[in-house]
Amino acid sequence: EATFDPKEHQHLRYNPLRDSWVLVSAHRMKRPWAGQVEKPAEEHVPRYDPCNPLCPGNTRANGEVNPHYDSTFVFENDFPALQPDAPDPGPHQHPLFQSKAARGVCKVMCFHPWSDVTLPLMKKEEVVKVIDKWAELVEELGATYPWVQIFENKGAMMGCSNPHPHCQVWASNFLPNEPALSDRCQRAYYQKHGEPLLLEYAKQEAEKKERVVVESSDWLAVVPYWATWPYQTLLLPRRHVLRISDLTKDEREDLADIMKRLLTKYDNLFEVSFPYSMGWHGAPTGPYLEGDNSHWQLHAHYYPPLLRSALVKKFMVGYEMLALEQRDLTPEQVISTTWLLSEGVVGSSAV
């Protein structure tokens, strides 16, 4: 029998944050692609568009007028998936037809007054203001809500319908599936090994250096050993930090810096403003503020869809939906010289 070589032989890898497996089949990248090609991203976004409801001074769908903001700007989503006052479906349900109350708030946060910038193109001080506002919202909404989900859908390919740089913040009266699973996994690891899962993981990755994309004194971004999306990354503090609101001033500045570097690398990889969905996971809030959350470690997930080029994405379809997620190259293979060296000039046409 041949010696195992992860670049040659398909295998399963374990995701300890989700207690599930991913199928890694390196040799699948060799197959030719004759399938769907995406539309190229819109190239010329005007700095100010009088019709864009996210620009300063413009009127939104509900008639409200945006202030002439010059930094971040937060407002209530005009079509919220969660509202604060929905009634309870009530008890006495058949076990196969169970529902429960969902209450919360959905906010939108513009990163910058200009539509033609993205986080990597913004000044470091401007990105720090975004981080400060994230921390503020987690404190404010987390005072009562058990979960505050900060997420950014970037690019039309990721269902984003507005090119103005923005993210969303949805707070809910329940712990959603993903953080509930992550909480359970981190807790079990902590109970068994006596230290936070992601703190140990960051230490291991910093030593191995096989999957590190960018690092700084306080932060580390890696393609996780169990990544499902081709260029997926996990952004981790080196210190034990429960929530984004616990970051020091220095850590926020360092975070702004590493985010700019990571996102610039993404943009340079296929010479396109890289699409992704990203979001923060930290210790739960509201009633959980009272409990022990030592097993938690703050982190951000970046899930970018592209596989082969700016126009060919990875499809998570039949086998992935019905059986398990499958990737076509190893996480170590994506840490290619190209990606590592692509840190130079900022901008989508510079490699």
Place this chain on the structure above:
Amino acid sequence: EATFDPKEHQHLRYNPLRDSWVLVSAHRMKRPWAGQVEKPAEEHVPRYDPCNPLCPGNTRANGEVNPHYDSTFVFENDFPALQPDAPDPGPHQHPLFQSKAARGVCKVMCFHPWSDVTLPLMKKEEVVKVIDKWAELVEELGATYPWVQIFENKGAMMGCSNPHPHCQVWASNFLPNEPALSDRCQRAYYQKHGEPLLLEYAKQEAEKKERVVVESSDWLAVVPYWATWPYQTLLLPRRHVLRISDLTKDEREDLADIMKRLLTKYDNLFEVSFPYSMGWHGAPTGPYLEGDNSHWQLHAHYYPPLLRSALVKKFMVGYEMLALEQRDLTPEQVISTTWLLSEGVVGSSAV
């Protein structure tokens, strides 16, 4: 406080097959859509294309020549994600860097010699042959492999790179995440309630009639109470059946019939050859053939991406990837008069 109305008030619904929740926010359909619009599907697929590797008599990537088949045709995937002989990564692993052997086979199955037909456009007897071949493959591969995943990715939007009607069959030496979870959930329900989860569910839905799309003497297709994709359906036998290979001749004929009706309805809904990923889940095989699988019930999942029209899909992105799946209309709302009445003529331009 207002009385709870599922069409008006967001709520969570429980998916008993996955032990997870979905957020149902009916009023989100009211939001205008200015985001990505998909490419229209290719309209004129030639019946025979000398360059298409799936057509009868043509040469494939590896140099093999297809026979002049006149019904179904099965061959080994030329770029398999699973191969029978991959070596084992070996033991003694750090708990955060765990891998294990993945072995299996990947087959492709053409449904018909013509490229310009789809299952709903094929004759009933031709669809029966597809079902017979599925059953045969489950018996053959399931003799040793614990899991045989039959799945169809239909349409470019679902990562399908060849318009010729076909599906895939991937057999593995492990139980993948999704069936492992489904096995656990069905077993727990059976232990608690003394009857198979999906048998009880089919009975309840047949009585309630609120979410039934099509039904026949042996089968039922419903938009499940916990559906995540807007037009997702679950196809269930009324009798307790463990695996597709256990279906009687009559049940297979009835299945061909209901599949044709279900898929015709999909095509008529937005007047397009409806994209989807679908697949079968039945009791596990190989070593599991010896065990008790009474908790299992055979079923097929259909996961179609479209939301608003032939060109606007639902994006499962930021909140869905990082928190939990969210839908923009209730399952009961999709059982609209339009969908129910769309059963007439077969074909993408007939409503």
